[in-house]
Amino acid sequence: MLKCRDLRKIYQKKCVVDNLSFSVKEGEVFALLGSNGAGKTTTIKMILELIPKDGGTVKRAHGVQVGYSPETPYFHPFLTGREVLGFYGGLQGISKEDLRREIPELLKRAGLEESNTKVKHYSKGMLQRLALAQALLGDPKLLILDEPTAGLDAMGRLEMMHTIQALKKEGKTILINSHILNDIERVCDRGIIMKKGRLIYEWENGKSGKSLEEIFVEQIGGIE
Incomplete structure (x- = not known):
């Protein structure tokens, strides 16, 4: 591999x-x-x-395809977790229909609840979870x-x-x-x-x- x-x-x-x-x-x-x-x-x-x-x-x-979760993840502080995944999914060319299905599954898998909480309020651990979800976009x-x-x-x-x-x-x-x-x-x-x-x-x-x-x-x- x-x-x-x-x-x-x-x-x-x-x-x-x-x-x-x-x-x-x-x-x-x-x-x-x-x-x-x-x-x-x-x-x-x-x-x-x-x-x-x-x-x-x-x-x-x-x-x-490779998915990457960095040691020190950084995401735009004024986006929610769902919005972060939507943004990165769009950069990867994943369709909106696929993202609507994929994002809730990834948030659940990473142990993050869907909410309107902005990333700036995330703990270090929550950022690590979101980084894993981001790495799994597109099923690498x-x-x-x-x-x-x-x-x-x-x-x-x-x-x-x-x-x-x-x-x-x-x-x-x-x-x-x-x-x-x-x-x-x-x-x-x-x-x-x-x-x-x-x-x-x-x-x-x-x-x-x-x-x-x-x-x-x-x-x-x-x-x-």
């Missing part, structure tokens, strides 16, 4: 992603892991062509979720994980970046651990007999 080969990104003479290679199989949930500054979000932005690569290649399966086959549980309380995190598991059962392929290792272990099949822009460990759920937290600490060498 997705293949990255020798990805490289340099900022101000510093290599923040260094010859990174990995692949994501169709129908799996794949994790990008690492401490702050490891290069995870930069990698995602190169995959999405939001920033240029300084080297390497990104290949997606032909014709695959590949989802890229950057810190999807940031700002959610314990129940919200659990609901988000259940949603991701349901999306996997529907055949979605998901690339996820998160610092919450228990969540990753709950929903992901495989992943990689990055340190200073480099791949240092390839993880497969349940293969080593150790918890992901144990592996992470061993590979990173403690809290950075």
Whole structure:
């Protein structure tokens, strides 16, 4: 579904992603892991062509639509959640008839009630939920979720994980970046651990007999 080969990104003479290679199989949930500054979000932005690569290649399966939920979502503060989805759906060329059917379903799936509440009154967790709903517009086959549980309380995190598991059962392929290792272990099949822009460990759920937290600490060498 997705293949990255020798990805490289340099900022101000510093290599923040260094010859990174990995692949994501169709129908799996794949994790990008690492401490702050490891290069995870930069990698995602190169995959999405939001920033240029300084080297390497990104290949997606032909014709695959991508849905993206950013780490820090921003939506126009004077729109409601429904209006936000309508706006982005229009940008994607989704018909008004399809949006009338799709938007209520997406708001429900993301755990947001339809209301006249403006986005400026949303909590951080509500913004994360709306970002997921926006990512699901148009029923994309590949989802890229950057810190999807940031700002959610314990129940919200659990609901988000259940949603991701349901999306996997529907055949979605998901690339996820998160610092919450228990969540990753709950929903992901495989992943990689990055340190200073480099791949240092390839993880497969349940293969080593150790918890992901144990592996992470061993590979990173403690809290950075």
